[in-house]
Amino acid sequence: MKLHALALAVLGFSFLSAAQAQSDSYTFSGSLTTADAVFNRPVSLTTLSGLGTAVRYDLASLLGITPGNYTFRMLSTSFDPFLLLYAGAFDPAAPLTNLVALNDDLASGITTAGFTFNLLAGVNYTVVSTAFSNAGLGSYITTVVPEPGTYALMGLGLALLGVAVRRRTAQV
Numbered sequence: 111m112k113l114h115a116l117a118l119a120v121l122g123f124s125f126l127s128a129a130q131a132q133s134d135s136y137t138f139s140g141s142l143t144t145a146d147a148v149f150n151r152p153v154s155l156t157t158l159s160g161l162g163t164a165v166r167y168d169l170a171s172l173l174g175i176t177p178g179n180y181t182f183r184m185l186s187t188s189f190d191p192f193l194l195l196y197a198g199a200f201d202p203a204a205p206l207t208n209l210v211a212l213n214d215d216l217a218s219g220i221t222t223a224g225f226t227f228n229l230l231a232g233v234n235y236t237v238v239s240t241a242f243s244n245a246g247l248g249s250y251i252t253t254v255v256p257e258p259g260t261y262a263l264m265g266l267g268l269a270l271l272g273v274a275v276r277r278r279t280a281q282v
């Protein structure tokens with residue numbers, strides 16, 4: 111009986127974790143075109159680039175996301191991508207305001223930009239997908255995926271919920 115309940119809890123937990131994880135993973139497929147607005151890309155959290163002075167960009171919002179560590183990636187085969195994250199709104203006239211993470215290239219090469227960042231609850235983050243150079247144009251894919259540790263935390267929350275529900279059921 112006890113084992114049966116445990117098996118059921120594990121099953122439900124796995125199912126709910128998968129559903130939860132899916133809802134907290136994002137894929138933004140886009141394209142930088144000459145119709146896109148431009149801004150002076152930062153080169154660090156405190157400095158603007160002297161080279162990427164008018165790069166095209168696209169915005170994506172992360173609203174009501176489950177807090178935890180997330181892996182951000184921007185891939186392009188047609189230009190050198192550059193990815194930025196803002197805690198709150200993005201103002202192209204003040205690109206250092208709210209900036210919390212940025213990357214040009216991962217060790218794997220210039221076609222992938224990315225970083226890991228611990229997203230906090232109650233903050234509406236803005237992802238800015240852009241290019242290293244002013245000439246950067248073409249299609250790209252930007253993804254935001256929870257890290258395994260974040261999956262575990264989501265699962266722990268659900269497991270505790272399951273215990274609470276079982277206790278309540280036992281009391282009645």
Ligand SMILES: [Ca+2]
Nearest residue numbers: 190191214220
């Ligand atoms: Ca790059």
